[in-house]
Amino acid sequence: MPKRKADSVLEGVPKLPRDSSIAHHTQADYIEVNSFVTATPCDHCLDSGVPCMIDRSRRYSKCASCTRASRVCKREFYTGREWDLLRRAEDKLSSDIEKNEDELDLLEPELSALQSRLTELY
Structure with a gap:
């Protein structure tokens, strides 16, 4: 009713x-x-x-x-292959950063010596 x-x-x-x-x-x-x-x-x-x-x-x-x-739209934007490529790129960048830091460690004493010689000249 x-x-x-x-x-x-x-x-x-x-x-x-x-x-x-x-x-x-x-x-x-x-x-x-x-x-x-x-x-x-x-x-x-x-x-x-x-x-x-x-x-x-x-x-x-x-x-x-x-x-x-009206539901949640859940998706994975990258395929497994794309994630592998991203991981490889990340590993390469990490390796490059480490290599550059090692070069900086070798160059810092040389820079220090050059700065000392420069101050002696002036």
Whole structure:
């Protein structure tokens, strides 16, 4: 039994989505129009097999599918191969830094000696 008279009048009329739901659908539509399909999809799109469409303008951080469903959009942006390349680059930089520090350690006494000679001349 309806609690209010208006409730009985509205029986059978489908409920409109809440304002936030409309906003999510509007945002998802915007993302789909202004998007690209990412090479590494979010977890949901990967599991469901749908293309993961990301906003090209970066206005929204979630993919269209996750925005529409109002869920967290979790994704790994780098593949295993890309992580390996990043680790190798990091190792090379660490090695280069260590090598340069060793060179500096060798050059510091020479610089010190040159500065001493320069002060003796003046």
